[in-house]
Amino acid sequence: MNQTIKISLLFILLLSVSLAFGKDTKNQTDNVWKNLLKNHANCVTWISATVRIEISASGQSFPPQEQKLEALGTIIAEDGLTVLSLNKVDPTNTILSRIRRPGASVQVHYTEVLILMQDGTEVPARMLLKDVDLDLAFVLPIKEEEDLTEKVAFFPAPGFKKSKSPRKSPEILDGVVSLSKLGRNLYRQSMLRRGWVNAVITKPRKYFVIDNTSPGTPVFDSAGNWLGVVVYKMEAGKPSAIVTLPVEDILEIADQVRSRNQ
Numbered sequence: 316m317n318q319t320i321k322i323s324l325l326f327i328l329l330l331s332v333s334l335a336f337g338k339d340t341k342n343q344t345d346n347v348w349k350n351l352l353k354n355h356a357n358c359v360t361w362i363s364a365t366v367r368i369e370i371s372a373s374g375q376s377f378p379p380q381e382q383k384l385e386a387l388g389t390i391i392a393e394d395g396l397t398v399l400s401l402n403k404v405d406p407t408n409t410i411l412s413r414i415r416r417p418g419a420s421v422q423v424h425y426t427e428v429l430i431l432m433q434d435g436t437e438v439p440a441r442m443l444l445k446d447v448d449l450d451l452a453f454v455l456p457i458k459e460e461e462d463l464t465e466k467v468a469f470f471p472a473p474g475f476k477k478s479k480s481p482r483k484s485p486e487i488l489d490g491v492v493s494l495s496k497l498g499r500n501l502y503r504q505s506m507l508r509r510g511w512v513n514a515v516i517t518k519p520r521k522y523f524v525i526d527n528t529s530p531g532t533p534v535f536d537s538a539g540n541w542l543g544v545v546v547y548k549m550e551a552g553k554p555s556a557i558v559t560l561p562v563e564d565i566l567e568i569a570d571q572v573r574s575r576n577q
Contacts, residue, residue: 356505387531400530474541
């Protein structure tokens with residue numbers, strides 16, 4: 316009887332220690348994520364794009380249309396270079412799905428691109444690159460005579476200066492968060508979206524499949540390490556799923572963008 320009581324007490328003690336450790340770990344992770352929101356919320360910004368759309372189908376050209384779009388983007392450099400989901404600022408796929416005519420053509424021209432800062436400042440920018448295969452668009456502030464970009468402070472995602480060599484990959488069921496912002500109707504308030512890793516795809520290209528994310532936003536692990544940016548997985552030129560493209564790929568492409576535009 317005494318032996319049974321001792322075993323029971325030992326089990327209860329071990330269980331208590333385990334629960335306490337789990338609670339401490341959760342609290343530590345929550346604090347890391349709250350600090351991300353507090354210190355780095357403005358690495359996510361809204362992008363406004365005004366586009367001129369020209370459509371032709373079956374030998375017929377339609378009158379040009381103008382459309383204003385908004386999308387979330389992640390600032391990845393101190394000069395304001397921002398990456399976002401191309402599909403959010405390029406309505407080509409949406410229009411083609413409605414036309415459904417063989418040989419239809421859609422041309423999208425960007426007449427105005429603005430980076431919408433949290434304080435209400437609108438920074439003129441230009442489209443540097445559109446990568447249809449990876450669903451990426453890169454925009455950069457325009458340096459005007461008044462040099463507005465010197466007056467505006469940009470806050471890149473934490474970890475943007477780290478090496479572009481492969482980082483520790485998340486594992487299935489790992490908890491993560493993405494930094495995001497609410498829409499204009501909710502005053503563009505910064506927010507966290509908690510999710511978890513459902514799958515890690517390694518071939519032919521590495522992607523993370525993560526729940527509860529929004530295209531254009533950065534994703535971080537439990538230690539606050541930047542994992543990547545959310546985009547659409549493209550299939551036959553059309554968005555087929557929401558995935559996270561690793562940060563090392565994002566930064567490598569960003570370097571290529573800069574080298575082409577110098």
